[in-house]
Amino acid sequence: MAELLLILVSAIFVNNFVLSRFLGICPFLGVSKKVETALGMGMAVTFVMTVATVVTWFIQYFVLIPFGIEYLQTIAFILVIASLVQLVEMVIQKTSPVLYQSLGIFLPLITTNCAVLGLAVLNIQKEYSFLEGIVFALGAAIGFTLAMILFAGLRERIDLCPVPKSFRGTAIALVTAGLLSLAFMGFAGLVKG
Amino acid sequence: MSDQLYLSSSPHIHSGETTDKVMRAVIYSLLPACGVAIYFFGLPALMLLLVCTVGAVAFEALCAKLFHSKLAIADGSAALTGILLALNLPPSAPWWLALLGAAIAIIVGKQVYGGLGYNPFNPALVARVVLLISFPVQMTSWSAPAPLGSGVDALTTATPLGEWKTAVMLTGKLPEGMASGFGSYFVGNMAGCIGEVSAIALLLGALYLFWKRIITWQIPVSFIGTVVVVGGLFWLSDATRYPDPLFHLLTGGLILGAFFMATDMVTSPVTGRGMLVYGFGCGLVTVLIRLFGGYPEGVSFAILLMNAATPLIDRYTRPRVFGTVAEVER
Amino acid sequence: MFAAIASLGAIGLLAALALGFAAKKFAVEVDPRELAILEILPGANCGACGYPGCSGYAKMVVNGDKIAATCPPGGAMVMGKIANIMGFAPVEIDPQVAVVMCQGDNQKSKEKYHYLGLADCQAAQKVADGPKQCPGGCLGLGTCERTCPFGAIEMTEEGLAVISRKKCTGCGKCVEACPRDVIHMTPLDATTHVLCNSHDRGVLVRKYCDIGCIACQICTKQVPDAYRVEDSLATVVYEYYDEAPEAVDKCPTKCIRDFTEGYPEGSSFADISVPVKRGRRAA
């Protein structure tokens, strides 16, 4: 139990996928203009991450390893992730056209979101058990969502600021992301692992 | 006559409280702490204060020129940032570190966001954390206080928090004689950043701020309260491993942080309820980092993190609008 | 080798089946023409067409049986493309530009009182009808500049709005935003305008403005067709705009200006204020 909690805390704060591992920067910068959108993206990624972890875990241990084709890991995982993303895209388009519009290209781009693939691969590398894997995925997803909405809140505020011309747009967003990451470095060493 | 008249929309009177008066009051409130810093750490402290303050003002002016914005040195905010930064540096920090810190605080921490009022993070803390991560050696070499006129040379030593952390890491136990030094902790006779050592000087300044109504009770109370309660719970659970709440309170940057850094208006929530949540978050993160983190001190990180959460806190702690049944969330 | 192909193939097949099922279940109908039109539109969401945003306009075009409104910023070219997509006859539109009918900046036009408060024309207008003695003159607080979705309006140092004839798309947002109705829509080809918006009598205008129309009638005498003086203010009759330049030099207060001369001086728009001929703008 304590072990699982550590994995969770570690994935959320200490080794936050976005702010410490620097994975998944593309949607982090792309769809963090509004808190609602960021939350929507966070949810979508959470779903994809969790399900992808489950599916890839099974594929790894019941297909790839038994057949001795671990070298196909990346391709197989991307295949799974891509299908999942497609599924999520269809569901969102049907259920929330507004969210669909605001996520735009970043929704299908979850496919190539390194956070998702990174998670699946890390999960295998760390030789987590099935349950640990799910907790790890959940932590990573929560961490991702947390980073997204924190950052979106900051950006909503920065939108009201008279930022000097040369820093407007992505420049100031990156500066802010850097500072946010800096703040997260305070958690370093909190949990080993 | 009429073209000489002023016309405006109501109201036609004003409280007279202005931004520069607020900033000046905060600077005054830090003077006792500066005095104690100079008393205990001598010329190096004076040098840090001067370099940081002058540096911050100079960089502010430079930015105004670069970004073609209005020069706003007169409001005193840059000088205040400089002083706060200096108070957050160890006494042995070299001058160039202070100057670099001032540059980071003003340029990265404040001016790239458009200047006063727009920075999401406390500029002085941004600088401190950048320095801490980039120059860990210089930022964590502490010297014991050598009061003016005592003729003692500054000795290299560790901060009480650092001492505790090292001991716990090595032996899993509190160091010997930890509880003995509260008297000197209170006055400020211990190692640490030049401005954070003297609780009494800081509290004096804080009282002045309360009296001037510059700060409200919410943030300091919930911040310190959380540290004391959560720290206390751990202490109760294992007094041989975790330090007692008073130790948390008097050592490290808690008092400086809770009264002067976390209460920075620009980077903290605007509503009373939001301030409570914010203070709680600061306190919790501080204790977690102090007790379990890699760094011995967590106040700066905690405040920076909660700065980042401020927009979200503001969003979810809106006051109830008159005549509405309950807060309407979107 | 076979195991690799088979297993990956199986995974792919499973995924495909699931997706196929989902595609049926969550199908959403979108008219491709709507997207195509949305692509063409300028995307400024200015609302000049009268519909909520460009997507609202596209929806209207696709769902209606004719093009019920034009897209002024898009101009003839966009309208032509839309007509192509929909298979309708192209809709004619007359390109228009907005013109600030005032030259009375802080130097030339007198203040009524010192205004303190929000730097916005609409807000200032609510305080005793604005701080200028002239009831129709530009207040110079930049509400139009902030409203313009195309960045075509600029405030001069002396506080007068000037509109770039090149950047202006004729959407009319500024006309709506101006509390003093000093911005008018004019045909793009008309380059001569009476730059005054004060209906006060000439004696009064002289008191507060160095460059306002005093309704002296010289222009109507010079070119009777192209000018009309009504309610103490001369205006160009735009049907006869090509005759209007003849009176420019005759105006005693210099409030008739021809934009081919490179008006207004001193603004960064001065070099691009030369009129643009019909058709060129669409490019």
Added chain:
Amino acid sequence: MARLKTFPGGLHPPDNKAWTAAKAIEICPLPEELIIPLSQHIGAPAEACVAVGDKVKKGQVVGRAKGFVSVPVHASTSGEVTAIEPRPHASGRNLPAVVIAPDGEDEWVDDLAAADPEALSVEEIKDRLRDAGIVGMGGATFPAHVKLSPPGEKPIDTLILNGVECEPYLTADHRLMLETPGKVRQGIEILRKVLAVDNIYLGIEANKPDAIAQMREECAGSDIKVEALEVKYPQGAEKQLILALTGREVPSGGLPMDVGVVVQNVGTAAAIADAVTLGQPLIERICTVTGSGVNEPKNLRVRVGTPLAHLVEQCGGLDGEPSKLIMGGPMMGMAQLTLDVPATRGTSGLLIFRRGDIKVREPGPCIRCGRCVSACPAGLLPTTIAAYARLSMFDETEEFKAMDCIECGCCSFSCPSLIPLVQTLRYAKGAILEKRRKMQ
């Protein structure tokens, strides 16, 4: 002592009431010219019903009411109509007014009908109020007969008399309660009859202990509850006053009648007494003339239509160059362009600041100090709304409830960055209304 009743938020600006609080009301003599605006109330302006050259008597109708939400205007002395033309008006524009040259006789019209309110029916009383041109005299100038005719589905069970006078500088209502408490009481009894309520409060700010004592004495033995309220602005704002006295909260976007309450100013009550018992129309009121730019601040009984310049003359003239003229109080009053503007039924004060008293400073950026938030009696985030409004993000301003702003001025007063918050909020409200109008 129990805590005084009050509302959340608000603040206490320096009130400077001492300048005039102890000064008895003086009667302002006739000016050379009376300018009677046809628009002195909220609602449709009156329509002139006299012609240039006509002789009019004091109290004669010179402008007829147009529509239900409208009241007639009356000549405030006898004399000759010299013009009917646009004249400077408190709104800053020139609006139609009937100009009267007084003949010095000050002769009442003959058909003033005194009556016993007990003998009149409710409808008759309301007719008398309308004919007398009674409007809310606290500043809103809303026709009283309309306010007293709530729709049937909104039963009224409480009447609140507003004697708070929380605006700094003003002491008109204070003096009125001290000097003519009987009139106020009489007005209350008439209102009681019209509304058929027995739950009656009279709220007075605790900084007027003499007025509280006076009104308690006057109301001794009756069920009228004279309550001392905490000294805090805007204690006299309708919704805040209702909350303080009854604990009821007028819903967002609603009116006092939604919680069964009618609020009337004490000045209105006194005017109602005159209108019903004596048949006298509302042609004069009490007005505090004060400020650093006036030599001798005073409380004056002023005829409607008296040019402000004449009021200043009665107060020893201007002290130095004026820099700002304000009709009403400093928190919600309107800045005026000229002293040619006439006093109207809603003119509770004239405040003049001397040159040098107005400090001109550029607004700075918001430092998020939160003072506006804690001062806002409506529970809004003024600085956030203003930030959105400046960027024309009006959907956001609406979502942050800009429409619930009561424009009391607390936020602007307390802002250390001198941001014109109220004006910005007012601007946002205008834009939201415009947007709503377009949607329909």
